[in-house]
Amino acid sequence: MKRRRLDLAQVPANVGKGVDDRYKVATPLRGLLNKVFPDHWSFLLGEIALFSFVVLLLSGVFLTLFFDPSMKEVTYDGPYTALRGVDMSAAYASSLHISFEVRGGLFMRQMHHWAALLFMASIVIHMARIFFTGAFRKPREANWTIGIILFLLGFFAGFTGYSLPDDGLSGTGLRIASAIMLSIPVIGTWMSAAVFGGEYPGEFIIGRFYIAHVLLIPGGLLALISVHLGLVFAQKHTQWPGPLRTNDNVVGERMFPRYALKQGGFFMAVFGTIALLAGLFQINPIWLFGPYLASAVSSASQPDWYVMFMDGLVRLMPAWQIDFPIGDGYVLPPLFWPAVVGLGALFTLPMLYPTIEARRTKDKGSHHLLQRPRDAPERTGVGAMAFTFFTIATLSGANDVIADKFHISLNAMTWAGRIGLLVLPPLAYYISVRVCLGLQQHDREVLAHGVETGIIRRNPDGRFEEVHQPLGPVDDHGHPIPLDYIGWVVPKKMNRVGALAPAIKGFFFPVETLPEAPVSPAVPSVTGPSAREEITSGR
Amino acid sequence: MTSDTPAGRRFRVFNRRRSAPSRARRRLGAAARMLAALALAGGIYTAFAPGAFAEDDTQLSTAAQEGQALFNNSCVTCHGLNAEGVEGRGPSLIGVGSASVEFQVGTGRMPMTRQEAQAEQKRPVFDETQTKQLGQYIQELGGGPQIPAGDLTDNVKTNPEALAKGGELFRLNCAQCHGNVGAGGALSSGKFAPSLHDATPSQIYGAMLTGPQNMPVFGDNELTPEQKTEIITYINTQIQNDKDPGGIFNLGGYGPATEGLAIFVVGITILVFTSLWIAGKS
Numbered sequence: 001m002k003r004r005r006l007d008l009a010q011v012p013a014n015v016g017k018g019v020d021d022r023y024k025v026a027t028p029l030r031g032l033l034n035k036v037f038p039d040h041w042s043f044l045l046g047e048i049a050l051f052s053f054v055v056l057l058l059s060g061v062f063l064t065l066f067f068d069p070s071m072k073e074v075t076y077d078g079p080y081t082a083l084r085g086v087d088m089s090a091a092y093a094s095s096l097h098i099s100f101e102v103r104g105g106l107f108m109r110q111m112h113h114w115a116a117l118l119f120m121a122s123i124v125i126h127m128a129r130i131f132f133t134g135a136f137r138k139p140r141e142a143n144w145t146i147g148i149i150l151f152l153l154g155f156f157a158g159f160t161g162y163s164l165p166d167d168g169l170s171g172t173g174l175r176i177a178s179a180i181m182l183s184i185p186v187i188g189t190w191m192s193a194a195v196f197g198g199e200y201p202g203e204f205i206i207g208r209f210y211i212a213h214v215l216l217i218p219g220g221l222l223a224l225i226s227v228h229l230g231l232v233f234a235q236k237h238t239q240w241p242g243p244l245r246t247n248d249n250v251v252g253e254r255m256f257p258r259y260a261l262k263q264g265g266f267f268m269a270v271f272g273t274i275a276l277l278a279g280l281f282q283i284n285p286i287w288l289f290g291p292y293l294a295s296a297v298s299s300a301s302q303p304d305w306y307v308m309f310m311d312g313l314v315r316l317m318p319a320w321q322i323d324f325p326i327g328d329g330y331v332l333p334p335l336f337w338p339a340v341v342g343l344g345a346l347f348t349l350p351m352l353y354p355t356i357e358a359r360r361t362k363d364k365g366s367h368h369l370l371q372r373p374r375d376a377p378e379r380t381g382v383g384a385m386a387f388t389f390f391t392i393a394t395l396s397g398a399n400d401v402i403a404d405k406f407h408i409s410l411n412a413m414t415w416a417g418r419i420g421l422l423v424l425p426p427l428a429y430y431i432s433v434r435v436c437l438g439l440q441q442h443d444r445e446v447l448a449h450g451v452e453t454g455i456i457r458r459n460p461d462g463r464f465e466e467v468h469q470p471l472g473p474v475d476d477h478g479h480p481i482p483l484d485y486i487g488w489v490v491p492k493k494m495n496r497v498g499a500l501a502p503a504i505k506g507f508f509f510p511v512e513t514l515p516e517a518p519v520s521p522a523v524p525s526v527t528g529p530s531a532r533e534e535i536t537s538g539r
Numbered sequence: 540m541t542s543d544t545p546a547g548r549r550f551r552v553f554n555r556r557r558s559a560p561s562r563a564r565r566r567l568g569a570a571a572r573m574l575a576a577l578a579l580a581g582g583i584y585t586a587f588a589p590g591a592f593a594e595d596d597t598q599l600s601t602a603a604q605e606g607q608a609l610f611n612n613s614c615v616t617c618h619g620l621n622a623e624g625v626e627g628r629g630p631s632l633i634g635v636g637s638a639s640v641e642f643q644v645g646t647g648r649m650p651m652t653r654q655e656a657q658a659e660q661k662r663p664v665f666d667e668t669q670t671k672q673l674g675q676y677i678q679e680l681g682g683g684p685q686i687p688a689g690d691l692t693d694n695v696k697t698n699p700e701a702l703a704k705g706g707e708l709f710r711l712n713c714a715q716c717h718g719n720v721g722a723g724g725a726l727s728s729g730k731f732a733p734s735l736h737d738a739t740p741s742q743i744y745g746a747m748l749t750g751p752q753n754m755p756v757f758g759d760n761e762l763t764p765e766q767k768t769e770i771i772t773y774i775n776t777q778i779q780n781d782k783d784p785g786g787i788f789n790l791g792g793y794g795p796a797t798e799g800l801a802i803f804v805v806g807i808t809i810l811v812f813t814s815l816w817i818a819g820k821s
């Protein structure tokens with residue numbers, strides 16, 4: 001029998017050939033692996049959301065193995081002495097079981113919760129990047145809308161998850177949710193009765209929220225995330241303007257190997273950060289909150305941060321109740337405006353923003369180059385306005401904690417929130433538009449006159465003037481020929497145009513050798529005080 | 540004994556004399572009865588009612604006299620010369636008992652720095668002996684609740700149920716203002732429920748008994764002394780001695796507010812710097 005020698009170097013080629021012979025994947029894979037992604041740190045913010053969603057799925061699956069989504073009454077008999085003998089629901093008891101008895105259970109619970117907070121936080125940060133750089137413009141309006149729906153789904157995923165352990169805090173949150181449903185005219189009572197299976201809290205809500213939390217909402221999230229990413233692939237990623245970059249190309253790195261390796265590393269970083277948070281910072285200590293009792297409500301009962309803006313709007317709403325003298329009398333509670341109308345508007349308006357902006361600017365072209373925030377001052381102003389509104393509403397959602405810890409009257413906090421909600425957003429709009437215009441103006445100034453060198457020259461007639469380093473060619477009189485404004489970074493310091501050798505920045509020592517500082521033929525290198533001469537602009 | 544009183548009954552009651560008494564005798568009898576009634580009413584009154592100068596004759600104990608001296612130096616401006624209170628400055632202390640004094644003075648809330656929504660806790664002005672003396676004075680002056688001596692916590696080893704019962708009572712009665720984690724919380728107009736993390740058992744007991752500042756009184760009818768010690772056991776074991784798993788930092792126990800802050804300050808900050816670093820490596 002003849003022994004065949006195994007040629008190790010040939011193994012990948014053989015395996016690859018074998019796979020391609022059977023499945024014909026070489027052509028589509030080649031396109032995929034060679035796909036080019038532009039590189040900028042701000043393009044990685046969406047990945048944080050994607051990767052924390054992966055962590056959510058993994059840790060969530062672990063938790064389902066031990067969680068009992070039942071409102072059956074049990075008496076706790078576990079190792080946590082401070083609750084032993086207390087009547088509670090099976091859901092709460094199993095959450096305690098996960099926290100205290102399952103090996104690594106508390107860590108997984110905390111990881112799941114921190115990942116949820118990170119998921120929502122990175123969605124908001126990513127959305128801000130998309131908004132302020134104009135990445136939502138045609139052809140990407142649909143992806144922007146999907147992003148908003150993803151936030152909305154995350155909002156409900158978070159809320160249902162917050163309710164599942166059936167502790168004191170989550171029951172209080174559910175009570176508020178039922179009140180919001182009840183505030184809706186005509187259908188409110190029907191809706192609440194349908195969701196809770198009768199009067200709040202009923203016996204079904206945990207089971208219903210459980211199936212929504214582990215199947216329906218994650219399914220929706222997963223589907224929409226796939227479409228979201230698929231659209232990024234199909235429509236290609238936007239890029240910053242710059243050398244060689246046009247509206248018709250993409251300059252960056254190939255998907256494989258560099259971009260994929262970077263993404264793999266970044267996934268590990270996100271995973272590690274969540275694990276770090278879960279290991280160091282306690283989150284949602286349900287054992288201190290006790291089982292849910294309608295009569296036991298703690299002070300500082302807040303929703304998680306991404307729902308807090310709604311809580312804040314409810315807190316700030318004046319008690320304006322509308323009575324309709326129909327039949328036995330009909331009441332529209334003030335809660336309806338911030339919680340139902342407000343929430344609806346806060347999700348619908350952003351979805352429509354790309355259309356609104358395109359109509360306003362009469363811009364029908366496709367855009368693949370991003371805009372710096374300063375180059376679209378009105379959009380930046382609108383964004384600043386929206387985020388100011390959101391921030392004030394969110395802070396008002398925690399206004400009792402802020403009032404207590406900073407020794408401010410709670411009433412003063414409420415009024416500051418009410419006034420701030422109306423006054424500060426327009427102010428933010430005005431300030432950011434002025435800042436954008438000012439930054440633009442400075443860029444144009446440098447393009448026209450050159451970089452300030454910091455060298456002051458005294459003319460024979462006694463005038464002082466600062467020497468400017470032109471960024472481009474000069475005319476016959478030595479005046480710089482003004483450069484076009486293209487909306488990209490303009491060097492503003494001499495060491496950005498090669499006056500100094502690039503220094504080693506950051507924590508890690510670079511592997512590559514640094515390039516020598518290019519020596520300008522017009523400017524002799526600085527050698528010492530004796531050899532120092534006046535630097536001229538070439539005049 | 541009016542004229543329409545049935546004759547038979549009158550004679551049954553006063554049947555010693557048949558004929559009507561003479562005018563002088565009637566007058567004398569009325570005067571004697573009047574005197575007797577007055578003496579009886581006055582006697583009962585003097586026996587039961589507190590006299591206007593009662594404290595002049597009761598002798599204060601030595602500790603109370605020391606306390607009185609301290610009171611006259613530090614408290615008299617707002618609470619008045621005999622602790623009867625001064626309108627617009629401070630309430631009367633008659634009947635508040637030594638429990639109230641030991642809580643307010645022992646936690647440094649009294650003497651107050653200035654009139655505001657609520658007295659702040661600060662470094663006590665008086666030491667423990669002086670606080671006891673002040674308490675003794677107010678106690679002897681007007682009576683009132685006292686903090687019982689002895690251990691105010693249950694032994695969790697011998698009475699394991701106390702902890703869980705205390706926790707239930709805590710969440711029902713205390714968490715509304717002090718929060719589930721005992722971190723304190725805001726009330727209206729600058730008032731607040733303080734954090735419970737540094738409160739001693741006797742301070743907690745005194746606070747429940749007397750309802751200082753804006754706290755309601757939890758008298759022995761609302762929470763029995765046993766229930767009070769169970770609550771103290773829970774606060775002491777579970778909240779203060781922090782048998783609390785879940786990491787090194789509990790973020791103050793303020794709930795989702797500080798958790799939301801942490802995800803941005805810690806999580807997002809770390810990851811933005813990471814993305815700056817990763818994107819810079821090209």
